[in-house]
Amino acid sequence: MTTFNWEMKGPSREHVRTFLTAHGITRSFMKRIKFHGGIVRKNGREVRVTDMVEAGDHVQLTLPPEPDNPNVAVSHIPLEVLYEDDHFLVVNKPAGVASVPSHLYPNDSLANRVKGHLLKEGADSHVTHIVTRLDRETSGAVVFAKHHYAHSILDWQLKNHELSKRYVAVAAGLFPERQLMINQPIGRQPGSFIKRMVRPDGREAQTQVQRLAASQTASLLAIQLHTGRTHQIRVHLANLGFPLIGDWLYGTQTDPYIHRQALHCARVSFYSPFDQKKITCYAPLPADLASLINHEVYPSRVR
Incomplete structure (x- = not known):
């Protein structure tokens, strides 16, 4: 399972809940961690979000497992990958491909192709967390998160106009x-x-x-x-x-x-707190638009 580690810095004490919120963990995601198999530890010992942390404490978050969705079929049609790391995947969607499956396009949406890509790459999770969507006939950059935590962070950036x-x-x-x-x-x-x-x-x-x-x-x-x-x-x-x-x-x-x-969609830009850097991706103009x-x-x- 995917884990993240931080050290508490600063002179004041605070609740684990407050510490996690500062690292992009939403209230709804904390509930998912609590009830679906996630673990929060302080200095190696499991704790509750109401416990306190202080300077020098080490906090570890283990994400809950993400069960595969059997209703999302696997497509092995290759993707044009614009950017990829352990947390995010940005792809160039061709016109004519739906972003997500529907009753009209159940087996070969972009999400189906991403699932095939994640299986091929041996990713920890094969759940397709789509962050930005495009109409079927619109081309360009589409952002996926590779786990629920990354999705939560980008959702927050979308709502606060920080994902461009x-x-x-x-x-x-x-x-x-x-x-x-x-x-x-x-x-x-x-x-x-x-x-x-x-x-x-x-x-x-x-x-x-x-x-x-x-x-x-x-x-x-x-x-x-x-x-x-x-x-x-x-x-x-x-x-x-x-x-x-x-x-x-x-x-x-x-x-x-x-x-x-x-x-x-020619450009997407967002901030990765995992690598503490801004990620900007460009999707080249397709031939018909050019x-x-x-x-x-x-x-x-x-x-």
Whole structure:
């Protein structure tokens, strides 16, 4: 089982619970540790989270075992790995692959492929903790955690906007602003299980847009999400009258150079407390999006 070791530093005494919280252990995860086979030790002796630690004490956390999920099938289709260590895995998802299994795609989602990768690598756990998700037709970087503790840390970073995701998109039309913060709430569109819309009673949604280049018919945009609502980028741009090229749900799928929405997660960045470093990963542009940019945003280059 996976274990972590720390030394208590500082002049004051504190509860084990407080010490663990400072290391990213959430209250819900402490309950999982307590009731599902995890162990907390101080100086080699098992303790409760209500016990005290003081300067010089050594605290060891043994994670509870993670039972495999038999409902997640194994796929051995290779992954394009952007980064991997003992705690995190970042992969480049191709367009057309779902992030997680569903009744439509039960056996070959990205999560299925990650499970096959973890089995091949002999990882301690084969549970696929997906941290960031992309729509099936969106390409780019997706982050997985290799154990529950790492997942808990990245969930906290997501909620506190410390896990950064940057996208490249191509929108139809000449986007008028060089810089724009879109702050419009998003909710379900009535009568549709899938489609979303801007609506006053929706959930807060913030999208930062930078226009990198444009022609009269298409705009190359760099986008950063400050919230993570379903279809957020697609809904916000379509609501402004600049839907993503190729987006059949919120625009029209008529472009000859790309047959999906022109959206790619080009960069993810987060902090690893295990190695005390920032991890930044870049996913190269896929061929269809590069072709679209060349023909629609920079048409003079290909004439």
